[in-house]
Amino acid sequence: AQSVTQPDIHITVSEGASLELRCNYSYGATPYLFWYVQSPGQGLQLLLKYFSGDTLVQGIKGFEAEFKRSQSSFNLRKPSVHWSDAAEYFCAVVTTSGTYKYIFGTGTRLKVLA
């Protein structure tokens, strides 16, 4: 069955430090992957997506993610974190037939220290 694992429930970084959020997927075919951010009381906002092509994907707000098929990973990175990045981050994969529903990981809550 398809699944997404985000191993880190909470991550704390200092403002200006680099960030990497981990995501591992289990999927038989070529995965189509997403990263979303959810601020308190807000809906899900798409940061970036990977469908095919270049394995390094650029997104909004200075985020990027790298697809590594050999490691079944799609880790999210940002070179310098801002206090406004504090939020919950979700990795997701979309099923590629039938319903095209999203399967989400359990999320990583990011705390940014001033």
Added chain:
Amino acid sequence: GAGVSQTPSNKVTEKGKYVELRCDPISGHTALYWYRQSLGQGPEFLIYFQGTGAADDSGLPNDRFFAVRPEGSVSTLKIQRTERGDSAVYLCASSLGSSTYNEQFFGPGTRLTVL
């Protein structure tokens, strides 16, 4: 243009009561999805509509949950005999069509609290 809207934003009800949650998708989007996000979890799929019909309701937890989309636009998620375990944020998403390339746009959610 307007995004996906959901009403109410918050709903508090008592155990055993009936509730309806509404979703207004982006105009022209034919696909509509409901997800449920429990505390500390990622969103989980409930049901998918293509047009007016429920094409996949495999995520509905039991027969107390039902959803409709009678005119292919607005959708209502209905929960009968609510239980405390139904407390969660219910998210609606819509997309232009049904494929892996059609991004789903999410609404802000309805936070349901069952006392």
